[in-house]
Amino acid sequence: DADVTQTPRNRITKTGKRIMLECSQTKGHDRMYWYRQDPGLGLRLIYYSFDVKDINKGEISDGYSVSRQAQAKFSLSLESAIPNQTALYFCATSDSAGSGELFFGEGSRLTVL
Amino acid sequence: GQSLEQPSEVTAVEGAIVQINCTYQTSGFYGLSWYQQHDGGAPTFLSYNALDGLEETGRFSSFLSRSDSYGYLLLQELQMKDSASYFCAVKGFQKLVFGTGTRLLVSP
Numbered sequence: 001d002a003d004v005t006q007t008p009r010n011r012i013t014k015t016g017k018r019i020m021l022e023c024s025q026t027k028g029h030d031r032m033y034w035y036r037q038d039p040g041l042g043l044r045l046i047y048y049s050f051d052v053k054d055i056n057k058g059e060i061s062d063g064y065s066v067s068r069q070a071q072a073k074f075s076l077s078l079e080s081a082i083p084n085q086t087a088l089y090f091c092a093t094s095d096s097a098g099s100g101e102l103f104f105g106e107g108s109r110l111t112v113l
Numbered sequence: 114g115q116s117l118e119q120p121s122e123v124t125a126v127e128g129a130i131v132q133i134n135c136t137y138q139t140s141g142f143y144g145l146s147w148y149q150q151h152d153g154g155a156p157t158f159l160s161y162n163a164l165d166g167l168e169e170t171g172r173f174s175s176f177l178s179r180s181d182s183y184g185y186l187l188l189q190e191l192q193m194k195d196s197a198s199y200f201c202a203v204k205g206f207q208k209l210v211f212g213t214g215t216r217l218l219v220s221p
Contacts, residue, residue, distance in 0.1 A: 033208070040121075042200060042213040043156065050207070058208065090155060100146040100161035100204045107155055 003027045006091050006105035014113050019078040021108045023091030029103070030096055032074040034058075034066060037088040037107075046089075049074055050096075081112045115139040115203050117212035124218045125191055133186045133215045135201035143204040145177050145184045150214070151197045159186070161204075191219050 004025045013019055023032065030051050035043040045058030047066040055066060063085060065077045078085055088109050092102040117137045125131040135145065144163035148156040160168055162177035162184060174187040188195055198214040 035211075040213060043202075043211040045208055045210065048208055056207065059210075100144045100163070100202070100209065101158040102146075102148075102156075102209060104155040104157070 002106065004091060004093055004103055004105040006089075006108045008108060009106065010109045012111045012113065013081055015080075015082055017081050017112075019081050019110065021076045021089055021091075021110070023074045023076070023105055025072050025091075025093045025103075027093055027095075027103060028071075029093040030071065031094045032068065033092040033094070033102065034064075034074070034076045035090045035092060036060065037090060043090065046076065078110075081110075083112045086110060086112045115205060115210040117201055117203060117210065119199075119201055119212045119215045121213070122216045122218065124220065126220050127191055127193060129191050130187065130189050131191060131217065133188075133199050133201075133217070135184045135186075135212055137182050137184075137201070137203050137212075139182075139203050139205060139210075141205045142179065142182075143206070145175070146202040146204060146209065147173075147175050147186045148200045148202060148211075149197050150200065156200060159199075188217070193219050193221070195219050 007022045033048040034046040049068045091105040119135045146161045147159040150156040160175040167176045172189045177184040196219045200214045202209045202211045
């Protein structure tokens with residue numbers, strides 16, 4: 001089993017719908033992240049969390065919200081999806097040692113029609 | 114804020130050596146990471162430089178010059194499987210900020 005698991009892997013939805021992407025990890029890491037990837041734009045940070053009581057906005061948090069339900073679970077929500085949120089979303093984890101290493105999930109491809 | 118620049122695409126042939134450069138501007142710098150991503154896959158960690166100098170891991174090496182705000186990833190003895198996108202990422206106070214990626218195409 002993967003250390004960082006994202007569900008769903010693929011989702012097609014319509015404008016205005018609420019969508020939740022879920023991430024769970026078995027690495028025992030405290031730090032979890034949500035990134036968005038668009039062609040030519042690299043990976044952009046949406047939100048990050050250093051423990052269950054800690055939530056921080058990243059570069060592009062508008063239109064998104066997150067919930068850290070447990071050390072191992074970090075979910076990303078789009079309250080009212082719009083077409084320009086069509087992208088590949090990655091969850092990642094890291095330990096607190098500061099090694100610069102993130103462990104990524106396999107990604108969730110979201111299409112908003 | 115932070116910004117990173119890296120070439121959008123690099124091409125090379127099998128067996129060759131290729132260098133992917135990364136320059137950055139940041140208000141807080143702890144280190145520079147490199148990641149590899151194959152089409153359809155997740156980014157995977159290659160290396161991290163917190164101090165100036167060269168770090169070698171097998172065929173891949175990474176270099177950092179903090180005074181020049183510059184680093185590079187060196188790939189030796191290129192193989193077809195090295196065709197992928199490569200991202201540099203600056204580690205700031207609490208987060209990692211990624212460059213836009215360099216697509217490496219390795220031809221026979």
